[in-house]
Structure formats: C-alpha cells, structure tokens
Amino acid sequence: MAGTSGAQISSRRAADRPRALPDPRRPCPSSNIRSHAQSAGRKRKYSVAIDVDPVRDWANIGDGPAGLIAELALASDVADYIRFRAVCQPWRRCSPDPCAGGLDGRFLPRKWIMLDKALAGPRRHRFLNVSTGECIRLDLPELAEHTLLALTPEGLLLLLVEPTLVVRLLNPLTRQLTDLPPVTALLRPEQHRSRQCGSQIGQTINVSGVGLVADASMVAVNFSDPRGLVAAKPGDESWTMVDKEYMNSGLPFAGRFYCANYRGVMVLTTSLDQQPPRLRLVADQSDSFDFSRMADSLHLVDNAGELMLVHRALSLDGEYARSYDAYRVDLEAGVLAPAKGFNGRAVFMGMFRSISVPAEAAYPSVAADSIYLGHDCDRQIQGYNIADGSRCSLIEAVYPRSIVDCLRCCIQGVGKQLA
Structure with a gap:
C-alpha cells in the first residue's frame, strides 16, 4: 500500500517505532531475561520503591508462577504471550506452544x-x-x-x-x-x-x-x-x-x-x-x-x-x-x-x-x-x-x-x- 509507510499512530505508542515481534519458532536465549527486565524498567515509572534482588534466577521461578504469568499474558493478547515465551526455555516449557494449536x-x-x-x-x-x-x-x-x-x-x-x-x-x-x-x-x-x-x-x-x-x-x-x-x-x-x-x-x-x-x-x-x-x-x-x-x-x-x-x-x-x-x-x-x-x-x-x-x-x-x-x-x-x-x-x-x-x-x- 504505497504512501502509508509513515503513518502516525495516535496512541500510547505513538512515539515508538513499530516493534518487531519475536518469531515464535526461534526462541531467544535465556540471557535475554535481563535485557527484557531492563527495558521494562526504562519504560515504567513506579510511585513506590521496589526491592529487586539482582541475583534472582527468573528463568527458574517455577512452573506454577511462570504458568500463571503465561495465562495472564495470553488473556491480555497473543502478542504478549509470544513475547513471554521468547524469553527463555523454562518459560516456554510451562506454556502451550501456539504453533501447535492449529485454529485454537x-x-x-x-x-x-x-x-x-x-x-x-x-x-x-x-x-x-x-x-x-x-x-x-x-x-x-x-x-x-x-x-x-x-x-x-x-x-x-x-x-x-x-x-x-x-x-x-x-x-x-x-x-x-x-x-x-x-x-x-x-x-x-x-x-x-x-x-x-x-x-x-x-x-x-x-x-x-x-x-x-x-x-x-x-x-x-x-x-x-x-x-x-x-x-x-x-x-x-x-x-x-x-x-x-x-x-x-x-x-x-x-x-x-x-x-x-x-x-x-x-x-x-x-x-x-x-x-x-x-x-x-x-x-x-x-x-x-x-x-x-x-x-x-x-x-x-x-x-x-x-x-x-x-x-x-x-x-x-x-x-x-x-x-x-x-x-x-x-x-x-x-x-x-x-x-x-x-x-x-x-x-x-x-x-x-x-x-x-x-x-x-x-x-x-x-x-x-x-x-x-x-x-x-x-x-x-x-x-x-x-x-x-x-x-x-x-x-x-x-x-x-x-x-x-x-x-x-x-x-x-x-x-x-x-x-
């Protein structure tokens, strides 16, 4: 569609360039957890102090908590769910593969x-x-x-x-x-x-x-x-x-x-x-x-x-x-x-x-x-x-x-x- 490549999107993401969604068939390495967390920290401003443990092993928080987060991400939007699964292998293990769902x-x-x-x-x-x-x-x-x-x-x-x-x-x-x-x-x-x-x-x-x-x-x-x-x-x-x-x-x-x-x-x-x-x-x-x-x-x-x-x-x-x-x-x-x-x-x-x-x-x-x-x-x-x-x-x-x-x-x- 010629001429629309510069469309301005009037939304909460108007200042951001369109982001590339991770390919669900090419998972990111677990080392990306830190970059995801740092990126989230830059975009959000909290009104209360949060004590973050710098040595917490987020990849191994357990299937229960990770599975709950996956359910919440999927309830929000399938794009958020794909981003969640792209973080590391343990998080993918606790969440159904969307590529195997057919017309689910x-x-x-x-x-x-x-x-x-x-x-x-x-x-x-x-x-x-x-x-x-x-x-x-x-x-x-x-x-x-x-x-x-x-x-x-x-x-x-x-x-x-x-x-x-x-x-x-x-x-x-x-x-x-x-x-x-x-x-x-x-x-x-x-x-x-x-x-x-x-x-x-x-x-x-x-x-x-x-x-x-x-x-x-x-x-x-x-x-x-x-x-x-x-x-x-x-x-x-x-x-x-x-x-x-x-x-x-x-x-x-x-x-x-x-x-x-x-x-x-x-x-x-x-x-x-x-x-x-x-x-x-x-x-x-x-x-x-x-x-x-x-x-x-x-x-x-x-x-x-x-x-x-x-x-x-x-x-x-x-x-x-x-x-x-x-x-x-x-x-x-x-x-x-x-x-x-x-x-x-x-x-x-x-x-x-x-x-x-x-x-x-x-x-x-x-x-x-x-x-x-x-x-x-x-x-x-x-x-x-x-x-x-x-x-x-x-x-x-x-x-x-x-x-x-x-x-x-x-x-x-x-x-x-x-x-």
Missing part, C-alpha cells in the same frame, strides 16, 4: 489488522492493534510463496497455493499454517482456461467475507468471484457449496457466520447429524428500508460484540451522493432497529470489510459515531456521521499520513490490493 481460538490475533508493507523488504508488513493502537512489524516469508486472497476478522490471512489451488489460513503472529480444500471445483470455465494459459488464478479470485465458525472447527468463505458461499473443515477434501446467491458481505460473529444481501441478514447453520450447512434468515430488511440491488449495498459490522448493519444507498436529495444508515441486528426479535451511533465507537468500512475502533481513547483524531470510508466504497467523502448525517470532505493527501488515512487505505480492496 486462544492464539488467534483477533485484535490485529495488517496495514501495509513496512518498507523493510517485500515480505515485511505492519500490524496494528485496533484496541490499543500499538504497531508492530512482522516478517512473513509465506507471502512470497502464496497469493493473498483476504484478511479475516480473526486476524488471519487467507492464502492460495497457485500450483495446487489449495487454500490456507496463516496466523501471522504464530506463523501457523492450516490447510483447507483446493478451489479447483469452484472456478468458472474462463478461470480454468486462464490457468491453462499460465495465468495466476489468485489474481482473479475475489472474497467478500471469510471467518471461523463452530468453535473454529469450520471455515466459511463468501466468494464473489467465483460466486458462492462455501464451508469446509481443515482436512476436508472439498468445499461444501452452501449458497450461490450474491452476498454483499459476510462476517463471523459470536461463533457463527452471518451474511447480508437484498433479503436481509442470514446465519450459517450447522448440525451434529452430518447434514450440510445451510443459510437461515434471521432479520428481514424489507420492513426497515427500501433496497436497490443495483445501487445499494449492505455491510455487517461487529461493533465490540454488537452485530450491526450499515445500509449504503444513493441519497434522494437530487445529487449523486451516498447516504449511510446504521441498524442494530436484533437476533431475538428478528428485526433491524435503527441506530444513531456506534456507542461512541467509529467504523472503518470498505466494500467487503469493516472494523470498529474505540474513538478518542486510543485514537484521538477519530470521531465517535462516524463511518470512515475506503476509496472502494465512496470516492466523494472521507467520513459520514451517523448521528447527524454530516459529511467530511476528502482531504488532500499529506505526509506523514494520519491513522484515519492509514485505516481507510487498508480497509479497502481484496487480494493483491491488500499487500
């Missing part, structure tokens, strides 16, 4: 979003913690061997192996790869012919939603080209076709996968009796607003644990402009309830992805109850306030870019546009 929900980087290349090589990218504003650098050699298809809300990368058309999920923090079925049977005839002529098929595949369902035991992918909502488990030989209708968006929420199109909001249902997954309507949109299948679009948002829907439409004021209305998805009542805000948060929205961030707290330059739009979603305005309908005009690019510019760029596009 404990080790998913749910708070992290990939921004762009960090100008330190073709494989290095910056990742932003959307909750705290912390920014880190990660070296991902896997990107040189795969085609990037999409980013998942769980922080994973959906990849394609061109020679075999096998799909994989990469955890960028643990570097764990999970194999999924190939997309061979899903391709259109034109895509098969292009592949026979030597074309890179990954550049023609578009994903409008992807996520984990059923306690991370299944993966759902909403392809817009080739069209189809499919699902599979790791180890399956092929994808199960669920629905071939066009879906505006797809999003994992509370362990289930939701889709939105002209009919409303639907959920992917699974059963224990080996029946194939299917879609079930949970909120009809026809009673809430008029929808044009040619001009409008629907966008699902996980707003800090609340499922919401944004209706993007052409305004009726005589000008060619977009309007945006937000709704809370009431799953119990099966209705869409109009909303005039995002509970003090802000939403960054592209055509196929959306993220919700805490406005003002971690990002002082971000206005609450506003939608910030990717260029693929709206080229006329930068933001739209849900509460009063006011618009924020596009601002001419300046350098270094702000966090708003950075997130608006990274939320747009699919496939090669992400990298």
Whole structure:
C-alpha cells in the first residue's frame, strides 16, 4: 500500500517505532531475561520503591508462577504471550506452544489488522492493534510463496497455493499454517482456461467475507468471484457449496457466520447429524428500508460484540451522493432497529470489510459515531456521521499520513490490493 509507510499512530505508542515481534519458532536465549527486565524498567515509572534482588534466577521461578504469568499474558493478547515465551526455555516449557494449536481460538490475533508493507523488504508488513493502537512489524516469508486472497476478522490471512489451488489460513503472529480444500471445483470455465494459459488464478479470485465458525472447527468463505458461499473443515477434501446467491458481505460473529444481501441478514447453520450447512434468515430488511440491488449495498459490522448493519444507498436529495444508515441486528426479535451511533465507537468500512475502533481513547483524531470510508466504497467523502448525517470532505493527501488515512487505505480492496 504505497504512501502509508509513515503513518502516525495516535496512541500510547505513538512515539515508538513499530516493534518487531519475536518469531515464535526461534526462541531467544535465556540471557535475554535481563535485557527484557531492563527495558521494562526504562519504560515504567513506579510511585513506590521496589526491592529487586539482582541475583534472582527468573528463568527458574517455577512452573506454577511462570504458568500463571503465561495465562495472564495470553488473556491480555497473543502478542504478549509470544513475547513471554521468547524469553527463555523454562518459560516456554510451562506454556502451550501456539504453533501447535492449529485454529485454537486462544492464539488467534483477533485484535490485529495488517496495514501495509513496512518498507523493510517485500515480505515485511505492519500490524496494528485496533484496541490499543500499538504497531508492530512482522516478517512473513509465506507471502512470497502464496497469493493473498483476504484478511479475516480473526486476524488471519487467507492464502492460495497457485500450483495446487489449495487454500490456507496463516496466523501471522504464530506463523501457523492450516490447510483447507483446493478451489479447483469452484472456478468458472474462463478461470480454468486462464490457468491453462499460465495465468495466476489468485489474481482473479475475489472474497467478500471469510471467518471461523463452530468453535473454529469450520471455515466459511463468501466468494464473489467465483460466486458462492462455501464451508469446509481443515482436512476436508472439498468445499461444501452452501449458497450461490450474491452476498454483499459476510462476517463471523459470536461463533457463527452471518451474511447480508437484498433479503436481509442470514446465519450459517450447522448440525451434529452430518447434514450440510445451510443459510437461515434471521432479520428481514424489507420492513426497515427500501433496497436497490443495483445501487445499494449492505455491510455487517461487529461493533465490540454488537452485530450491526450499515445500509449504503444513493441519497434522494437530487445529487449523486451516498447516504449511510446504521441498524442494530436484533437476533431475538428478528428485526433491524435503527441506530444513531456506534456507542461512541467509529467504523472503518470498505466494500467487503469493516472494523470498529474505540474513538478518542486510543485514537484521538477519530470521531465517535462516524463511518470512515475506503476509496472502494465512496470516492466523494472521507467520513459520514451517523448521528447527524454530516459529511467530511476528502482531504488532500499529506505526509506523514494520519491513522484515519492509514485505516481507510487498508480497509479497502481484496487480494493483491491488500499487500
């Protein structure tokens, strides 16, 4: 993503350069304990005197205390857990290996979003913690061997192996790869012919939603080209076709996968009796607003644990402009309830992805109850306030870019546009 390498992150780490996260597969020697402790001491100021024993053997504090610290680190964030395990071998021994967990929900980087290349090589990218504003650098050699298809809300990368058309999920923090079925049977005839002529098929595949369902035991992918909502488990030989209708968006929420199109909001249902997954309507949109299948679009948002829907439409004021209305998805009542805000948060929205961030707290330059739009979603305005309908005009690019510019760029596009 050109031009964003100098983005200023308005957060508690704004003064720090993005840090490189330790490779979980290359542990640091135990001698690093002292440097970690000294570094922590420089960054923290205590109001009380602490008697620190200079000869304490921190590497051998015991599996009990070290295991408790590991649990607290993991409860905070998987990145903190990886840093903890990188200190020494005894600390790694008392904590589960995140690289052996597959799609273990404990080790998913749910708070992290990939921004762009960090100008330190073709494989290095910056990742932003959307909750705290912390920014880190990660070296991902896997990107040189795969085609990037999409980013998942769980922080994973959906990849394609061109020679075999096998799909994989990469955890960028643990570097764990999970194999999924190939997309061979899903391709259109034109895509098969292009592949026979030597074309890179990954550049023609578009994903409008992807996520984990059923306690991370299944993966759902909403392809817009080739069209189809499919699902599979790791180890399956092929994808199960669920629905071939066009879906505006797809999003994992509370362990289930939701889709939105002209009919409303639907959920992917699974059963224990080996029946194939299917879609079930949970909120009809026809009673809430008029929808044009040619001009409008629907966008699902996980707003800090609340499922919401944004209706993007052409305004009726005589000008060619977009309007945006937000709704809370009431799953119990099966209705869409109009909303005039995002509970003090802000939403960054592209055509196929959306993220919700805490406005003002971690990002002082971000206005609450506003939608910030990717260029693929709206080229006329930068933001739209849900509460009063006011618009924020596009601002001419300046350098270094702000966090708003950075997130608006990274939320747009699919496939090669992400990298």
